[in-house]
Amino acid sequence: MATPQYLGEFELVVMLAVIRLGEGAYGVPISREIEEKTGRETSFGTVYATLERLLEKGLVRSELGDPTPERGGRAKRYFHATPTGLRVVRQTRQALTELWHGVPELERGMA
Amino acid sequence: MRYRHGIANWLLRRLGVDDALTGDILEEYARGHSRVWYAKQVLGALCVSVWCSLRDHKLLAIRAICVGFGAQWAFSLIGWYVVYPWLRGRPMTSVIWWIGTQLGLLVSSTATAWVVARTHRAHQAAMLLTFMICELLWYVYATLGWVRMLVVDSIDQPRFRLYLAYYFTTILMMTAGTFLGGILDPPINAKGIPLAGGDQNT
Numbered sequence: 001m002a003t004p005q006y007l008g009e010f011e012l013v014v015m016l017a018v019i020r021l022g023e024g025a026y027g028v029p030i031s032r033e034i035e036e037k038t039g040r041e042t043s044f045g046t047v048y049a050t051l052e053r054l055l056e057k058g059l060v061r062s063e064l065g066d067p068t069p070e071r072g073g074r075a076k077r078y079f080h081a082t083p084t085g086l087r088v089v090r091q092t093r094q095a096l097t098e099l100w101h102g103v104p105e106l107e108r109g110m111a
Numbered sequence: 112m113r114y115r116h117g118i119a120n121w122l123l124r125r126l127g128v129d130d131a132l133t134g135d136i137l138e139e140y141a142r143g144h145s146r147v148w149y150a151k152q153v154l155g156a157l158c159v160s161v162w163c164s165l166r167d168h169k170l171l172a173i174r175a176i177c178v179g180f181g182a183q184w185a186f187s188l189i190g191w192y193v194v195y196p197w198l199r200g201r202p203m204t205s206v207i208w209w210i211g212t213q214l215g216l217l218v219s220s221t222a223t224a225w226v227v228a229r230t231h232r233a234h235q236a237a238m239l240l241t242f243m244i245c246e247l248l249w250y251v252y253a254t255l256g257w258v259r260m261l262v263v264d265s266i267d268q269p270r271f272r273l274y275l276a277y278y279f280t281t282i283l284m285m286t287a288g289t290f291l292g293g294i295l296d297p298p299i300n301a302k303g304i305p306l307a308g309g310d311q312n313t
Binding site: 052 | 155159
């Protein structure tokens with residue numbers, strides 16, 4: 001059996017944003033989604049560095065869209081989660097949930 | 112919509128930052144973000160780009176340092192034989208000495224940086240920056256005792272301030288030469304395609 005692969009904290013955040021956005025996931029909406037949902041200000045450089053890492057791990061794939069004038073003639077780069085990426089996100093959630101359960105200090109806070 | 116900051120965009124393209132990333136920054140900036148936001152995003156993108164190049168190409172970075180110091184040694188030797196006979200006998204505080212040595216340093220630093228850039232065209236910015244940092248660290252380390260003495264002496268003896276200024280001009284010339292050498296050689300991407308310097312809509 002293969003060793004389960006887990007995601008780092010920001011990798012998980014970016015993966016979830018990519019999955020939530022579906023077909024329209026490129027740099028701008030990904031950053032916006034992260035900011036809206038987590039309240040955390042991100043720079044495009046950090047998001048792209050993480051996406052590059054996820055690409056190398058085969059957890060996302062990317063494709064170029066058409067160049068548009070409002071982007072200075074530059075194309076959008078769309079990102080999609082791969083089946084491996086989806087599996088790794090589920091594994092990470094399972095591992096985190098197991099760690100979460102049975103900790104009285106945390107469960108009290110949930111109530 | 113706003114399309115400005117030609118220098119920042121040129122820098123992004125020149126340093127090989129992903130075109131899609133540059134496009135995202137421009138798209139978001141056009142929606143009304145501040146200049147400070149724009150500068151922060153550009154700086155972040157540049158840092159990430161350089162850091163990723165270094166992380167993925169450590170051996171290339173070592174090669175860039177070796178090539179750089181080798182080229183610098185060769186050009187300094189040439190400079191020594193060409194410039195020094197012309198300056199011999201003149202005091203170090205004379206204008207001729209100052210201009211001659213600083214100009215020689217600028218030319219040799221430019222030539223050295225050009226060699227480094229030419230031999231590492233696919234990761235030019237990261238490799239040049241690595242070499243420049245090593246070169247400056249080496250220079251500061253090698254002259255640390257002398258500079259410490261100069262700083263102390265300059266406090267109560269103004270004549271030493273000229274030597275201190277000379278020291279800082281040397282660092283400035285080394286840095287300027289490295290940038291100039293980098294600009295002289297057009298970079299290419301990992302596929303060997305030249306990165307265009309122009310920007311269509313800025």
